[in-house]
Amino acid sequence: xxGITQSPKYxxxxxxxxVTLSCEQNLNHDAMYWYRQDPGQGLRLIYYSQIxxxxxxxxxxxxxxxxxxxKESFPLTVTSAQKxxxxxxxxxxxxxxxxxxxxxxxxxxxxxxxxL
Amino acid sequence: xxxxxxxxxHVILSEAASLELGCxxxxxxTVNLFWYVQYPGQHLQLLLKYFSGDPLVKGxxxxxxxxxxxxxxxxxxxxxxxxSDTAEYFCAVRLNTGNNRKLIWGLGTSLAVNP
Numbered sequence: 161x162x163g164i165t166q167s168p169k170y171x172x173x174x175x176x177x178x179v180t181l182s183c184e185q186n187l188n189h190d191a192m193y194w195y196r197q198d199p200g201q202g203l204r205l206i207y208y209s210q211i212x213x214x215x216x217x218x219x220x221x222x223x224x225x226x227x228x229x230x231k232e233s234f235p236l237t238v239t240s241a242q243k244x245x246x247x248x249x250x251x252x253x254x255x256x257x258x259x260x261x262x263x264x265x266x267x268x269x270x271x272x273x274x275x276l
Numbered sequence: 277x278x279x280x281x282x283x284x285x286h287v288i289l290s291e292a293a294s295l296e297l298g299c300x301x302x303x304x305x306t307v308n309l310f311w312y313v314q315y316p317g318q319h320l321q322l323l324l325k326y327f328s329g330d331p332l333v334k335g336x337x338x339x340x341x342x343x344x345x346x347x348x349x350x351x352x353x354x355x356x357x358x359x360s361d362t363a364e365y366f367c368a369v370r371l372n373t374g375n376n377r378k379l380i381w382g383l384g385t386s387l388a389v390n391p
Contacts, residue, residue: 200285202366202383218378250320264310265379267320 163187164268166251171273173238173245181236181271183251190256192234193265196220197248206249209234210256238273246275278303280369282382289357290390297352297385299341299367306372309350310379311341315363323365326350337361359391 164185173179183192194206205218209228223242228234234253238245249271254263283298301307311323324335331343341352350367367382 200383203368203379203381205378208378252320264322264325266322267312269319 164251164253164266166249166268166271168271169269171271172276173273174276176240178237178239179273181238181249181251181273183234183236183268184232185234185251185253185268186232187253187255187266188231189253189266190231191254191263192228193252193254194218194224194226194234194236195250195252197250197270203250206236245273248272278369278371278380280367280380280382282365282367282385284385285383286386286388288388288390291359292356293389295352295354295357295361295387297365297367297387299350299352299382301348301350301367301369301380303348303369303371308370308372309341309343310368310370311335311339311350311352312366312368313363314366314384320366323352357387357389359389361387362389363387 167182191210193208195203196206197203204220206220206224207215207218207226209215212228212231215226215228223239225237251268252265254265279302281300309326312320313323314320323339324333324341326333326343334340339354341350343350365385368379370379
């Protein structure tokens with residue numbers, strides 16, 4: 161059963177704590193993405209990775225970090241520097257087309273992060 | 277800066293009513309266009325997409341969208357909505373410039389269909 165899995169479904173963070181959100185895909189997709197979704201603000205790109213061991217900052221990377229050691233995995237760490245981490249986090253992946261174009265992003269079920 | 281605008285933030289319809297959700301983008305070059313849907317408690321799903329060819333695109337669950345290049349628009353339509361169409365709808369645009377992989381997202385439209 162192919163797809164994108166995110167864990168946990170809900171995550172609680174204490175002040176000053178770093179937390180890591182998991183994203184795994186078995187679609188053999190090259191590119192992976194992390195988005196943050198807030199009510200009324202749509203999706204905002206945090207980080208993306210087009211290939212293993214490489215990643216780029218998105219529009220709101222401050223306070224977050226990622227790694228891409230394996231093609232299947234793209235974990236996101238929400239650091240203590242992120243002052244407003246409460247949000248719904250979505251992971252996505254896509255095929256890297258031959259021309260670099262025309263790939264569709266597919267999404268995981270999301271992780272809701274709450275600050276205690 | 278490039279942007280995507282969804283004109284309606286909240287839409288309330290009765291079952292069997294027709295639906296049209298607006299989406300406009302600001303970019304003069306070649307684009308790929310997407311509509312995604314997020315049903316309550318579910319993950320974001322692709323509804324339909326336009327890459328090239330026929331500007332009238334048909335998607336899942338009876339939805340369709342028309343790309344009008346001269347108007348920079350990609351409006352989503354459904355002739356008769358059902359209660360199960362209650363969801364949040366997002367328009368997204370990818371600019372075909374070099375190695376650009378980023379999607380630009382609209383803020384979403386929340387649709388509530390009354391039975």
